[in-house]
Amino acid sequence: MEKEKLLQRIPAPLLSWYDSHKRALPWRENPTPYRVWVSEIMLQQTRVEAVKEYYLRFMKELPTVEHLAACEEEKLLKLWEGLGYYSRARNLQKAARQIVLDFDGAFPNDIRLLQTLSGVGAYTAGAIASIAFGKRAAAVDGNVLRVISRLTENATPINDIAYRKALEERLTAIYPPEGELCSRFTQSLFELGALICKPRSPECAACPLSFLCQANAHNTQALFPVQPPKKAKRQEDVYVFLIQTDEGFCIRRREEGVLKGMNEFPSKVVYGESASAVLDEWGVYGYQELARERFTHIFTHIRWDITCVWVRAESAPFDAYTLDEIREKVSLPTAFKQCLQMLSHYGTQNQVQLIP
Ligand code: SF4
Known part of the structure; x- marks a missing residue:
């Protein structure tokens, strides 16, 4: 009961602090549902500073939900390149098509209907409903959980779904009356x-x-929020091949596993096989190794120990692209972009002739 009273005292001081301390962020100008939604999806797992430039470019290319719904997948993935977690971009487009087809292009302003859109959960629905529509709807993300866990010294681990759900309800209950204040209250919690x-x-x-x-x-800030025990990441050894033919470098679509559906330099998770055994299995012909480098790429649940092998080949059963085409038109996840960096390194150091 005491803690409920504590929560009720949050809005007034927080709103007045927010008015004088809020950052100027591109998505805060003209916060339409579309603009709020795209920013919230981009900000999941990505820092504000990193998102700004992507957001402005995205809005310039796809200024409305109709533009997003009609965008070619390759262009969309190119716009998303570097943000990672590509399923977010695909869900964004799926939801845009739902909005165009099922809602005549207008975002629903009801939190339950918002959650019927692909990739929109309770948090994103709460953010859109409160920030863009001025609804009394809490949006509980990691920032908000941290603030409230410390304020109330709540020792429930922050991945506890029932805790998050209860917090959504308790916070919604202390929201100001519908309107602009709701928009500011959600953002003030994020900002704090x-x-x-x-x-x-x-x-x-x-x-x-x-x-x-x-x-x-009680000087217990470091004890809250309580984190769940970390699960060990799965480790995989992966070959990534830069297969260079007369036409350029081979690229293909990943058909399974992490980054399924994304472009890649042909790669394979290996269990002790040699690079040449993999190339022979694929039918790469007349190849000669030029260089190899090792590096690591960390996904949420997996760690890839990558050996990147650059070979010159007479032929290979994959589509090939020039380096300019790869840089300008082909969306490549970060794990594979590191191989491109290796290419420029060896290209300049060893004077190896690159196909432009
Ligand atoms: S821990 Fe410190 S910064 Fe966080 S809510 Fe409490 S007083 Fe504010």
């Missing part, structure tokens, strides 16, 4: 988590909620 109540070094002296905060009162 991003600027002040930071994961490792909360700046409690500058916090507008310090007078309420239980963790601040």
